[in-house]
Amino acid sequence: MRYELYETENAEKNRKKLGKKDARIKDNIKKAYERLSQDPYSSTTFLTGTLRGKRKIRLMGKKLRITFAICEECRRLGHTAFNNCVDCEHIPNNAVKIFDVFFRGRGY
């Protein structure tokens, strides 16, 4: 099954900004999106605490972080109350909602 991808305004804005800054980051975001559209469960981690209901994938030596939710999972686990997406009713089950795309220059 393939998943449709949806971006928040922030994710779109950050993706475009990062893509303009560095072609390598742009390529990696595209690869990450392809991976998420094929299997968003693989190599991604659940978040917890105040970020419960979302998952994260890290790339480029953990510098590039994409935060997202898998709509079927969100509904199945009752995480809709945490994510509270305004357009939930209009998005299919086989979808991934990308909340944010973030790139950090330095690690821990």
Added chain:
Amino acid sequence: MEEITEERFRNPEEAIIDKVLLLYFIKKAEEKGKIWGITKLMKLVFFGEREMVKDRVKGFNYKFYRWHLGPFTPQIYEDLEFLIENELVTEREGIETTDHGEAILSELDDLLKLKENKAVLEYIDRLVDRYASEGTGELMKAAYESEVELIPFKIKARVRDVPAGYDLVTKLSETEAREAFEIDDAWLETLDILLDRHAYESLKEAMESARTRASKRVIIDNL
């Protein structure tokens, strides 16, 4: 001589735990007294880790060695700089937590309340009760007079008698520890965002955007 292995360096998980514990430590210490500078903070954390290691409790993972002003580790400078950069701590009037730092600590409540983690935090609470109101001079004196077990010789010595450069307290490995601060992958990944001011702000904006504005479908081939 002990073989130098990767085991003695902090891994990313240990580095995150140290930052969380340091933030907690600063918050607790400021309730009891002022931390005027890094020398006092350094000595307080040294006492904390020394007590933990003695009881085989893995909390802090700093590597302290004997230096000119007693126990020293550059890793506390790194962590403090990180906490300041991310506006969790300020150095304006002594070292203290910011409102943002306190907010993050309360978001970590579920993690800090875990039974295993509470045991580690109790070491910090006890130490803060005992030492946080002391001045830097008294703490330095106490640190010089304190006893450590020298690695790798397994002999006890006072810090003042240890030659400069020798390790005083080093982190416990998982196998050496009787108890440890527990953190799972979900918390590790969450802390990776929560402790990074820009990442957290960015995600909070994105979460608000998801709550208020419709998202757009992405066509990967068009990217």
